[in-house]
Amino acid sequence: MAQDRGTCIAVFVSATVILLGVLGTIILVWMDDCASFEPCHNNATCRDDFVKFHCNCTPGWAGTTCEDNIDDCESTPCKREGICSDGINDFSCQCPAGFSGKTCNVDVDECLSNPCVNGQCVDLENGFGCECLPGYQFELCQGEIDECKTEPCENGAICDDKINDFDCSCDPGWSGKTCSMNIDECASLPCLNGAECRDQLNSYKCFCQLGYAGIHCEIDIDECKSNPCNNGATCSDGINSFTCSCADGFDGDVCDIDIDDCLDHECLNSGTCVDGIASASCVCVEGWTGDNCEIDIDECLVHECLNGGTCTDGIASASCTCVEGWTGDNCEINIDDCVDVECLNGGTCIDGIASASCACVDGWTGDNCDINIDECASQPCLNEAECVDGINKFTCACVAGYAGSLCEVDVDDCVDHECLNGGTCTDGVDSYACGCKEEFEGEFCEKEVDPCEAHECQNGAECVKAGLDYTCDCTSDFEGGFCEDAVPTPTPAPTSAPTPAPTPEPVAVEGNVTANANATGNAIEDSVEEEVEAIVAVDSASESEGVED
Numbered sequence: 373m374a375q376d377r378g379t380c381i382a383v384f385v386s387a388t389v390i391l392l393g394v395l396g397t398i399i400l401v402w403m404d405d406c407a408s409f410e411p412c413h414n415n416a417t418c419r420d421d422f423v424k425f426h427c428n429c430t431p432g433w434a435g436t437t438c439e440d441n442i443d444d445c446e447s448t449p450c451k452r453e454g455i456c457s458d459g460i461n462d463f464s465c466q467c468p469a470g471f472s473g474k475t476c477n478v479d480v481d482e483c484l485s486n487p488c489v490n491g492q493c494v495d496l497e498n499g500f501g502c503e504c505l506p507g508y509q510f511e512l513c514q515g516e517i518d519e520c521k522t523e524p525c526e527n528g529a530i531c532d533d534k535i536n537d538f539d540c541s542c543d544p545g546w547s548g549k550t551c552s553m554n555i556d557e558c559a560s561l562p563c564l565n566g567a568e569c570r571d572q573l574n575s576y577k578c579f580c581q582l583g584y585a586g587i588h589c590e591i592d593i594d595e596c597k598s599n600p601c602n603n604g605a606t607c608s609d610g611i612n613s614f615t616c617s618c619a620d621g622f623d624g625d626v627c628d629i630d631i632d633d634c635l636d637h638e639c640l641n642s643g644t645c646v647d648g649i650a651s652a653s654c655v656c657v658e659g660w661t662g663d664n665c666e667i668d669i670d671e672c673l674v675h676e677c678l679n680g681g682t683c684t685d686g687i688a689s690a691s692c693t694c695v696e697g698w699t700g701d702n703c704e705i706n707i708d709d710c711v712d713v714e715c716l717n718g719g720t721c722i723d724g725i726a727s728a729s730c731a732c733v734d735g736w737t738g739d740n741c742d743i744n745i746d747e748c749a750s751q752p753c754l755n756e757a758e759c760v761d762g763i764n765k766f767t768c769a770c771v772a773g774y775a776g777s778l779c780e781v782d783v784d785d786c787v788d789h790e791c792l793n794g795g796t797c798t799d800g801v802d803s804y805a806c807g808c809k810e811e812f813e814g815e816f817c818e819k820e821v822d823p824c825e826a827h828e829c830q831n832g833a834e835c836v837k838a839g840l841d842y843t844c845d846c847t848s849d850f851e852g853g854f855c856e857d858a859v860p861t862p863t864p865a866p867t868s869a870p871t872p873a874p875t876p877e878p879v880a881v882e883g884n885v886t887a888n889a890n891a892t893g894n895a896i897e898d899s900v901e902e903e904v905e906a907i908v909a910v911d912s913a914s915e916s917e918g919v920e921d
Contacts, residue, residue: 411437432461452476470498489514507536526552545574564590583612602628603649620650641665659688678703679725697726716741735764754780773802793817811840830856 405411405425406418412427416438419426429438445456450465454476457464467476483493488502491513504513520531525540529551532539542551558569563578567589570577580589596607601616605627608615618627634645637652643665644655656665671690672683681692681703694703710721715730719741722729732741748759753768757779760767770779786797791806795817798805808817824835829844833855836843846855 414438430461432459449475468498488512490516505536507534524550526550543574562588564588565592600626602626603630621648622650637664639665659686676702679706695726697724714740733764735762752778754778755782771802773800789816791817828854830854831858 404420406420410418411425412418412429414433415430416433417428419428427436427438429435432442432444434440434442441458441460443458444461444463445458448456449463450456450467452468452471454465454467454471457466465474465476467473470480470482472478472480479495479497481495482498482500483495487493487500488504489512490508491502491504494501494503502511502513504510507517507519509515509517516533516535518533519536519538520533523531524538525531525542527543527546529540529542529546532541540549540551542548545555545557547553547555554573556571557574557576558571561569562576563569563580565581565584567578567580567584570579578587578589580586583593585591585593592609592611594609595612595614596609599607600614601607601618603622604619605622606617606619608617616625616627618624621631621633623629623631630647631650632647633650633652634647637645637654639645639654639656641660642657643660646653646655654663654665656662659669659671661667661669668685668687670685671688672685675683675690675692677683677692677694679698680695681698684691684693692701692703694700697707697709699705699707706723706725708723709726709728710723713721713728713730715721715732717736718733719730719736722731730739730741732738735745735747737743737745744761744763746761747764747766748761751759752766753759753770755774756771757774758769760769768777768779770776773783773785775781775783782799782801784799785802785804786799789797789804789806791797791808793809793812795806795808795812798807806815806817808814811821813819813821821840822837823840823842824837827835827842827844829835829842829846831850832847833850834845836845844853844855846852849859851857851859
């Protein structure tokens with residue numbers, strides 16, 4: 373048997389040694405026996421303590437290197453003379469028959485398998501015994517005891533073996549456990565209606581009284597079986613006799629006589645009587661009914677008057693009185709009222725009940741479609757247009773400036789008229805207007821505005837245009853914004869008159885007639901003042917000369 377190597381634990385040692393007075397380090401070389409030789413077997417653990425190794429053995433092993441298997445059978449653990457087999461830290465027992473368990477200490481129960489078929493099992497050492505139930509035998513109680521083996525049944529009876537018993541199936545006429553007793557079949561009084569019973573082997577015989585029959589004389593002989601009663605009569609059986617109860621209308625011992633029921637039955641209105649069985653009936657002539665033909669048949673029950681018609685019953689007949697508008701035997705025909713109605717202008721006549729109506733084509737109305745519908749009645753035309761009625765239509769005659777089927781469209785007069793010079797066109801009703809810029813005028817803004825056309829310059833002054841305004845260029849004799857003022861004439865000097873100052877030229881001032889007039893006036897005023905000052909100076913000099921003289 374191969375052995376496993378153990379695990380070696382090595383202890384290492386180092387030392388510092390002073391040798392011969394010389395300092396030095398001595399290295400001791402140590403050989404680890406656990407690592408080198410693996411001396412421990414069987415999974416033992418090896419420990420080297422520098423001097424030698426030691427093996428710590430696993431359970432079941434012993435010896436210096438754990439090489440010895442400990443004999444676990446040494447203590448004789450197996451009982452009942454069982455044979456012990458040593459293992460590793462274990463043992464097993466080979467037990468003798470009847471015992472089991474680790475140490476053969478358990479007695480095997482042979483009754484656990486229920487070996488006894490029909491009995492109670494008793495466990496024994498290395499065996500069992502069976503206590504059989506009554507009626508069973510053999511080692512396992514598997515065999516049934518045959519109680520019929522001794523032939524206990526008598527008189528030919530058949531034996532049926534049972535469990536610890538038997539039954540005998542007796543032949544008819546015998547009874548008892550073993551069929552040894554003859555049965556008295558008359559003991560139960562099987563014969564009826566006074567009959568005499570005589571016992572026999574497995575039987576009996578009944579001797580019946582008159583009027584009875586059957587094995588037990590239980591049958592009353594039916595004298596009615598031959599149907600002696602006639603015409604539906606009821607036969608009542610008696611003892612050796614019968615009685616007939618006749619149906620209505622018949623008489624006699626066997627009910628063979630028919631009674632005439634017409635003797636007491638009268639048929640009216642010429643009806644004929646027919647004799648029946650316990651009855652009579654009348655065959656009525658056409659138009660009558662009832663047991664005695666006394667009822668006039670209402671033919672209106674089968675004669676239907678339609679559409680509100682009224683039925684009148686007659687004798688074997690009926691007639692209908694129809695409401696207005698209907699005719700025919702059953703008032704089923706609607707009278708065509710369109711025969712007398714004329715629908716005009718393409719109208720269609722629709723027949724009704726006692727009436728007719730016209731379905732007019734579009735555009736017409738009235739009972740006969742004779743009235744043209746006035747489509748203008750609803751005043752469909754707008755903006756004062758004239759509506760002209762037609763057949764299922766109308767036409768609108770628009771006033772100037774409008775268009776459309778209803779004259780609902782205001783015609784845009786600006787479409788065909790162009791305003792010039794940036795003018796804006798405004799549409800009216802059958803008209804338009806141009807809104808001109810301020811420097812233009814005219815129907816189409818085609819004319820440039822001339823402010824001098826309506827100027828107010830007076831006294832022959834000339835109008836001078838200045839944009840949208842003007843100025844007045846006055847003659848020499850006038851002044852003012854509109855040249856409305858005459859220029860004043862200066863007073864002459866008493867001596868020689870000074871040379872008059874030259875008339876100043878008109879000063880053109882754009883855009884303002886007043887500025888020109890003022891300039892001219894100022895020039896005249898300055899000239900006059902200069903002349904006056906000259907005259908005053910002359911007068912002053914003359915006065916001075918006179919004083920000196």
